[in-house]
Amino acid sequence: MTSILITGGAGFIGSHTALVLLEAGHSLVVLDNFANSSPESLRRLLELAGPDAEARLTVATGDIRIRDDLERAFAAAPAGQPIEAVIHFAGLKAVGESVQHPLRYWDVNLGGSRQLLAAMQAQGCRTLVFSSSATLYGMPEQVPIPETAPIRPINPYGHSKAAVEQLLDDLSASEAGWRIARLRYFNPVGAHPSGRIGEDPRGIPNNLFPFVSQVAVGRRERLQVFGGDWPTADGSGVRDYIHVMDLAEGHRAALDTLLSEEPQLLTLNLGSGQGHSVLEVVAAFASASGCPVPYELVARRPGDAASSVADPALAAQRLGCRTRRGLAEMCRDGWAWQSANPNGYGTANPLEGGG
Numbered sequence: 240m241t242s243i244l245i246t247g248g249a250g251f252i253g254s255h256t257a258l259v260l261l262e263a264g265h266s267l268v269v270l271d272n273f274a275n276s277s278p279e280s281l282r283r284l285l286e287l288a289g290p291d292a293e294a295r296l297t298v299a300t301g302d303i304r305i306r307d308d309l310e311r312a313f314a315a316a317p318a319g320q321p322i323e324a325v326i327h328f329a330g331l332k333a334v335g336e337s338v339q340h341p342l343r344y345w346d347v348n349l350g351g352s353r354q355l356l357a358a359m360q361a362q363g364c365r366t367l368v369f370s371s372s373a374t375l376y377g378m379p380e381q382v383p384i385p386e387t388a389p390i391r392p393i394n395p396y397g398h399s400k401a402a403v404e405q406l407l408d409d410l411s412a413s414e415a416g417w418r419i420a421r422l423r424y425f426n427p428v429g430a431h432p433s434g435r436i437g438e439d440p441r442g443i444p445n446n447l448f449p450f451v452s453q454v455a456v457g458r459r460e461r462l463q464v465f466g467g468d469w470p471t472a473d474g475s476g477v478r479d480y481i482h483v484m485d486l487a488e489g490h491r492a493a494l495d496t497l498l499s500e501e502p503q504l505l506t507l508n509l510g511s512g513q514g515h516s517v518l519e520v521v522a523a524f525a526s527a528s529g530c531p532v533p534y535e536l537v538a539r540r541p542g543d544a545a546s547s548v549a550d551p552a553l554a555a556q557r558l559g560c561r562t563r564r565g566l567a568e569m570c571r572d573g574w575a576w577q578s579a580n581p582n583g584y585g586t587a588n589p590l591e592g593g594g
């Protein structure tokens with residue numbers, strides 16, 4: 240059993256990863272300020288993890304930018320089991336918002352990461368899994384995209400992630416003993432198959448999948464498809480989607496790899512290696528949900544690429560695991576979540592017995 244600090248553990252990817260780690264027997268401290276999540280996700284993942292899990296999950300409400308909050312989170316580990324590793328999900332992730340509020344993005348994503356790393360150093364904890372993003376690759380020249388592709392982000396969100404990656408490079412070069420995995424996610428989608436936890440974006444979703452599922456459930460009228468004239472099979476943009484449970488299992492594998500090997504800096508793509516077009520996703524979601532997904536084709540958005548798909552070979556080799564769930568399961572599980580929780584965690588009924 241390992242004691243792990245998870246920043247942003249109440250969020251979409253964090254909650255699914257926390258569940259996988261609890262099921263693997265680890266002890267967790269979740270540090271989250273609930274800026275983009277609800278404590279309800281933690282209550283529900285505990286239900287899913289079974290009766291003995293509650294004693295292994297501590298919630299520290301706080302902000303990664305505040306040193307005292309970080310110290311409190313490290314101190315919340317069970318007696319005799321200091322935090323051995325950190326999985327760092329906390330951050331802001333909306334590309335459009337980052338263009339409007341760059342200071343906020345640099346503050347939380349870079350400033351928060353810097354503060355966290357300083358706290359880790361002070362605590363003698365040098366094992367970190369960091370949530371990076373395929374956004375770093377900007378407009379890719381080569382698809383599938385290998386980890387060696389140039390880092391050329393084209394928005395403040397991507398710049399802030401690239402800056403943290405650079406900081407991690409500098410840190411691991413400055414001092415022996417750091418074990419760091421920079422995981423570059425492609426497009427995480429879907430939900431736990433129970434439909435009890437899932438993605439609960441505030442306001443208008445930025446990403447295709449939550450938008451499509453909100454159209455299917457009747458919360459939004461129709462989807463706008465940006466560009467029907469891309470050089471792809473059906474003219475709509477192609478992306479690499481990864482089921483959030485595959486992503487969560489990838490974090491467990493990354494942590495196991497870091498803890499069992501010599502100190503290192505690992506940089507890995509986490510994607511399925513399969514591209515799906517927007518129109519394919521619309522059709523698959525309509526079929527999984529049995530609900531129509533009306534859409535209209537509109538002009539391309541500046542900054543979008545025709546196709547972005549991971550080369551997942553290095554991750555498969557270094558982590559010894561591959562993604563297992565395809566588009567049909569992503570849609571099935573995403574729909575299980577959306578249809579049972581049409582307004583996300585906001586619909587939680589406090590009187591509901593079994594959660």
Ligand SMILES: NC(=O)c1ccc[n+]([C@@H]2O[C@H](COP(=O)([O-])OP(=O)(O)OC[C@H]3O[C@@H](n4cnc5c(N)ncnc54)[C@H](O)[C@@H]3O)[C@@H](O)[C@H]2O)c1
Nearest residue numbers: 247250251252272273274275276302303329330332370372
């Ligand atoms: N979801 C994606 O499409 C995607 C793709 C690539 C990378 N990522 C990265 O993965 C990470 C997790 O993404 P997610 O989709 O789960 O997002 P999310 O918004 O659901 O989760 C982030 C969590 O961090 C918390 N948080 C935000 N600012 C904080 C702060 N200052 N202090 C403490 N907690 C704070 C939020 O309340 C939330 O619970 C992010 O770093 C994101 O940039 C996400």
